[in-house]
Amino acid sequence: MxxxxxxxxxxxxxxxxxxxxxxxxxxxxxxxxxxxxxxxxxxxxxxxxxxxxxxxxxxxxxxxxxxxxxxxxxxxxxxxxxxxxxxxxxxxxxxRLSDPLLLQIISYLDLEDIARLSQTSHRFQKLCTSDKLWEQIVALTCDTVTRDMKSLAKDIGWRQLFFTNKLQLQRQIRKRRQKNDDKEEVSTES
Incomplete structure (x- = not known):
């Protein structure tokens, strides 16, 4: 080794x-x-x-x-x-492991273990709260990640997206679609 x-x-x-x-x-x-x-x-x-x-x-x-x-x-x-x-x-x-490799490993841990690992060092705290990690976790736990989910994750972050319950998530995506539709209507009218 x-x-x-x-x-x-x-x-x-x-x-x-x-x-x-x-x-x-x-x-x-x-x-x-x-x-x-x-x-x-x-x-x-x-x-x-x-x-x-x-x-x-x-x-x-x-x-x-x-x-x-x-x-x-x-x-x-x-x-x-x-x-x-x-x-x-x-x-x-x-x-000595690279950050991408550590993120891949961490993504398979239980949520409680991720929380404990984030308290061990500054590096692991940064990795355990990174958007890249939570994007991997969302991809592993969800059947499909839609374009609307990705768009919402850009605004609120993947970690917040993961911890948002499904009803709130559906409501936020519906509001975003409605705003986009309203903007398209205004742009086509002018």
């Missing part, structure tokens, strides 16, 4: 904590951790500082407490934990 992973597992760049203007980059590949820094200063005595770089294999990184402290200060403890897990070989394969 690890062979399906790309060469670069994680990459992030960030400016150091205030008042520093220094810039840092962290890159995790399948075999090593690269930590780069650029010292940025307007003072003449520090202008000659050259960029620096540390490369370590995963095993060495796990033992390097100083680098852990630097990463936690610059990128935060969650990133440090994530990088540590990557170096231990604990990959989050679900996080």
């Amino acid at each position: 690890a062979s399906l992973l790309p060469e670069t597992l994680f990459e992030a760049g960030r400016q150091g904590p205030a008042p520093s203007k220094d810039y840092y980059q962290l890159q995790i590949t399948r075999s090593q951790v690269s930590f780069r820094w650029w010292r940025i200063s307007l003072r003449n005595d520090r202008r000659l500082n050259r960029p620096g770089m540390t490369n370590e294999c995963h095993e060495d990184f796990l033992d390097d407490v100083n680098l852990h402290v630097q990463i936690a200060l610059i990128f935060g403890p969650k990133i440090l934990q994530y990088v540590t897990n990557l170096c231990k070989g604990e990959y989050d394969y679900l996080e």
Whole structure:
């Protein structure tokens, strides 16, 4: 399964904590951790500082407490934990799946499970409330999706369309048809 992973597992760049203007980059590949820094200063005595770089294999990184402290200060403890897990070989394969593939998988879940999944992360919250997902769910649960339903979904959204009961849905489609017919009559009269 690890062979399906790309060469670069994680990459992030960030400016150091205030008042520093220094810039840092962290890159995790399948075999090593690269930590780069650029010292940025307007003072003449520090202008000659050259960029620096540390490369370590995963095993060495796990033992390097100083680098852990630097990463936690610059990128935060969650990133440090994530990088540590990557170096231990604990990959989050679900996080690496593409959005279209995840939407396809989510569309087969029960509604309660979709609601719970949306509370796990920002990415899943965005996916679980997306119109693309609810369009797939409507297509899976309805026998036919009419042109009127698609038109109504453009206005109110697929999720709202799914949760609207059939009587209300029929009433809204009837109103839309009537408005369109009225507009056609006005345009033919003039």
